[in-house]
Amino acid sequence: MTVRDFIRLFKKMIFVIIATAVLMFILGYFFPDEQAMSLAIMKEYSLEVILVFPAVLVLMGLVDIWMPREMVRRHFGDTAGFRGLLLSVFLGTLPAGPLFIAFPIAGKMLRKGARVANVVAFMGAWASLKMSEIGMEIYFLGVKFAFLRVVLTLIAVLGIALITEKMLTVAGKELTKESI
Amino acid sequence: MLVALIINIIAIGTLVYSFTQSSRKSIQALKTALMKGLKLAPWMVGIIVLIGIVLSFVPPEVIERYLGGEMTIYQVVAAALIGTVSMIPNLITLPLAGSLIDSGASYTTIAAFLTTLTMVGFVTMPLEIKLLGKKITFWRNLLAFFFAIIIAVIIGALM
Numbered sequence A: 001m002t003v004r005d006f007i008r009l010f011k012k013m014i015f016v017i018i019a020t021a022v023l024m025f026i027l028g029y030f031f032p033d034e035q036a037m038s039l040a041i042m043k044e045y046s047l048e049v050i051l052v053f054p055a056v057l058v059l060m061g062l063v064d065i066w067m068p069r070e071m072v073r074r075h076f077g078d079t080a081g082f083r084g085l086l087l088s089v090f091l092g093t094l095p096a097g098p099l100f101i102a103f104p105i106a107g108k109m110l111r112k113g114a115r116v117a118n119v120v121a122f123m124g125a126w127a128s129l130k131m132s133e134i135g136m137e138i139y140f141l142g143v144k145f146a147f148l149r150v151v152l153t154l155i156a157v158l159g160i161a162l163i164t165e166k167m168l169t170v171a172g173k174e175l176t177k178e179s180i
Numbered sequence B: 001m002l003v004a005l006i007i008n009i010i011a012i013g014t015l016v017y018s019f020t021q022s023s024r025k026s027i028q029a030l031k032t033a034l035m036k037g038l039k040l041a042p043w044m045v046g047i048i049v050l051i052g053i054v055l056s057f058v059p060p061e062v063i064e065r066y067l068g069g070e071m072t073i074y075q076v077v078a079a080a081l082i083g084t085v086s087m088i089p090n091l092i093t094l095p096l097a098g099s100l101i102d103s104g105a106s107y108t109t110i111a112a113f114l115t116t117l118t119m120v121g122f123v124t125m126p127l128e129i130k131l132l133g134k135k136i137t138f139w140r141n142l143l144a145f146f147f148a149i150i151i152a153v154i155i156g157a158l159m
Helices: A003-030 A032-066 A069-076 A078-093 A099-111 A116-128 A131-141 A143-168 B002-021 B023-057 B060-067 B073-085 B090-102 B107-119 B125-132 B134-158
Strands: none
Touching: A003 A032, A003 B023, A032 A099, A032 B002, A032 B023, A069 A078, A078 A116, A078 A143, A099 A116, A099 B023, A099 B125, A116 A143, A116 B107, A116 B134, A131 A143, A131 B090, A143 B107, A143 B134, B002 B023, B023 B125, B060 B073, B060 B090, B060 B107, B073 B107, B073 B134, B090 B107, B107 B134, B125 B134
8 A cells, every 4th residue: 555545545534534523413413312322323333343344354364365366266256156156155144243344355255256146145145144143033033934034035145146147247248347 | 242252263263373374474464454444444434324323313113113013015115115224233123023023013024124124235335336346236235125025025925
């Protein structure tokens, strides 16, 4: 990262902080109750991001260095077929945390040569098929509801993944970095 | 919190192992992580602020008012829309969904809400576009919204 990049980043950060302060001030003036609540929610989310995100970034950095492009392409690329799709879904069910934490990982997979459908399937599984949460779902909503939802969502995740990929490669156009 | 602990243990374990293999490569990996983290930091802060503001206007009481009671087609669509704009951790949503069912909400409505809540992210779209591009973001979210309604209708019919 050059000095110029760093300055740009710094400016962005300052902008976000000022924008936040202004928003909070306006909110506090017109909707004091909502302001208090949004601050509490922000605190909760910040905690989650602070606890999980650095670890995710470190793992991503390590994968970036140690996992060769060839390997990503073999397991998640165009030639990986249905096995690649299932592997992506499986990996998505393991972690925890909100979906937006998965975005950088998904972006990295894409740039390392993974197939679009696999990346989208990974995100779908991360969003709504996490194993840690299915247990809770059974507890609060019952086995039948959880089972139906998981099965239908799995089908939907695969469908969304394949259709998204189709939409991106419409008319036989090769997928380039620009078209992403 | 337990899951956060597990992720951190895995990250530290992998990092230590990586250092035993090559400290040069490991430092390179840490540098990459730091750069990525710095680049994403303003976005993360922005999204957390947005989530806070949006959620404070869509608190559980409001959700309860809209999603409880008799099911109508409007209610199912409203549930899907509320799920789209909100971002609530499942730790909170699942008990809420359970209590809504107990107080008479329909399974269809709850399924629509839960599915869009997790799969469709409105406030996080800017970040998704930045990292995955406009097209993937657009299609993924749009399709997830429609599939959520289909899932909800099928669950409603089968429950």
